[in-house]
Amino acid sequence: MLDSLTRTRLSAMMCLEFFVWGAWFVTLGTYLASDLEATGSQIALAFLTQSLGAILAPFIVGLIADRFFAAQRILGVLHLFSAVMLFLAGRQEDFGPFFVFALLAMVSFMPTLALANSISFRRMESPERQFPSVRVFGTIGWIIAGLLIGWLGWETGGALSNTFVMAAIGSALLGVYAFTLPHTPPEPSDGPATVRDILGLDALALLKSRSYLVFFIASILICIPLAFYYNFTNLYLNEIGVPRAAAVQSLGQLSEAGFLLLMPLMLRKLGVKKTLLIGMLAWAARYAMFALGDSGSLLWLVVIGLLLHGVCYDFFFVAGQIYTDRFAPARVRSAAQGLISLATYGVGLLIGSLISGPIVDAFLAADGTHDWIPIWLVPAALALLVAIFFGSMFREQQTADAIGGGDGAGRADVAT
Template sequence: MSEPTQSRPAGLTPVLRTKLSALMFLEFFVWGAWFVTLGTYLAGELGASGSQISLAFLTQSLGAIIAPLVVGLVADRFFPAQKVFGVLHLVAAVMMFLAGRADAFGPFFVAALVYMVLFMPTLALANSISFNQLRDPEKQFPAIRVFGTLGWIVAGLIIGWLGWEQGGRLELTFVMAAAGSALLGVLAFFMPDTPPRGRGRQGSVGQLLGLDALGLLKSRSYLVFFVSSVLICIPLAFYYNFTNLYLNEIGVRGAAAYQSLGQMSEALFLLAMPFLLSRLGFKKTLLIGMLAWGLRYVLFGFGDTGSLFWMILVGLVLHGICYDFFFVAGQIYTDKFAPAHVHSSAQGLISMATYGVGLLIGSLISGPVVDAFATADGHRWTTVWLVPAVLAVLVAVFFLALFREDAGIRETAPRGPGVGSRTS
């Protein structure tokens, strides 16, 4: 069965490459500007418990679950993706500023929840805007996406350089994120047009909401990939929610700056992704990513700030493999698998699986686990980290046993200038 031919640009001009790179840079700068140090901020400034910290991170998951509805209903059906993206970021900037001014956990949670409902759809929209301009996403997208990683790195280095963690000034991270979000909202209106591919298509209410992307789950291989994406995010929640608190608690100065080592590694592996995917294929690449999560938690569990500090550093550097080999490779796999008219919905679907359902479950589990191993002067971190290590290995075994390579992937036909098609 053939999909309708879709028009793509003849190539990436320097101006277009710069615009897409800036979009990715700011998208992840805004996220990293406040999210990395959130646990430390809540514990130190608002006196939050482990369960409350997890509840705050859970706002991300709720936003991601809503994201496919926003993307499917608006970007795939009615309005250009770049305009939806811009409006969401402009409103999100206001909510981010309000979150930083909250003086108690309750008001903070409300502001953060509204912010995440607005922000999470923009992750899928950023991918859709980029993929719409690329003739060969598998080879071209990593070079664009790497600027998102650089944005996250720069945010962490700024926090470390200005000493906001040690100086008790982490409320300024919310101001920085709000300013970045406002700038990104304006920039979006100067991005290339990404029209709704499903405009004029007739369908059910579910299709109008973008839920036709759920049809991808009829494939056993994509279903296994989807379920694995949900499950691997349960141990991932431990990293997002508590790594910065862990590093600060054991006495690592400039923890956010050290955490940027992970994004530096991520940037290098992103650039190598086209080569790695062509040599390893999707199954081996995704499997390596899952196993790397288990290894990193073991290293965290047995490392310290003394002679074994190298273990913590290696665990942080492994982020490049952990994230790129599963999440970025998964986004590319989804783009190759999905029909053209549900590209945005499909990206929203996989965001829902990972940042939504998976991290939601992970947040509900990680907070009580951390609280269970609290001590008078901190936490028994070795025991805490071994829990997600075991979970990651179990998910990898599940994926290895059931996923079939190349099942249902659409081969990209040779394209003339500006023209491409996907066939099944």
């Protein structure tokens, strides 16, 4: 049972988790372009560190959280290490050394997303109802980070290196706090650990289901256009002259908070397929609005595009995490969360980063700014194509037991 004290403790964990991420990642593209004079391809390469960390996440989580070590302890260790790496990244004056420290920070940070989810889900009887009200505090943490950056004027004052100090402090605080979280030991297991257990490969059995396979492929594909948003939205807002861009960008997180609270109702009323499909279509609409908007009379299009973040993120990522937890057998739920992180933040964003950088560079103007209309139309078209693929192929009709994961702990049937 999720009592009020446990809910508060998990909510604080989520708040710090996403504060750390939002404190430096939102303005990373602007920081690299202005302070380190990075090209679009270098900016995309820096964001690719997120993908590399996510690719390693299933193996780290499969080793430590599903088999050997308590999840909250490893969460603490990883955040303490990440704090040091973030601080050192912000001290660098050249892109090469910065990339090394940013990569180490992300390799240690990305597994913590799956660990935080796993710690939360293990305390919940009904994650589809209880998780959104806890996860919403992660959104609040991200908003606080953006508002602080805007209030302190770090974007316009050329002081974005301070964001790495702020992120490092938040990561260190969470690293210490994690050791006070509810004890989350590995699930009981039959027999000795195997190589499959250590690498978290048992979660790959979920892909035997056509439904989950289509969801997994769509998760990879939708994150290709997503890379354009993560990598270049803050640079776009600053280039078109939107004041306090990081604070304005936090409108997306305000929307995310609202839609998170609606998520249980949406899943009940719409089912998994329609919820995920709406999220994908919202990405296409958002990019189209960015392409058409400006900082003058059409600023309202940019604002609506930012407000669509709640639909884009919650209706796909959060719904997907809940779907994965409901679908996976109990013994591999942590690894399954790592697997979906690999698909989205790992493989999908990696491909997207490799594609988005050269496209942004191709539309660089002589004055150092970019022609954003064709840049945003590319991910708009990609998101629409992914939505068509998912809508035509996905069927929500199987449970964990149906794919051979029948350990008696599968959650309710995911069919509608």
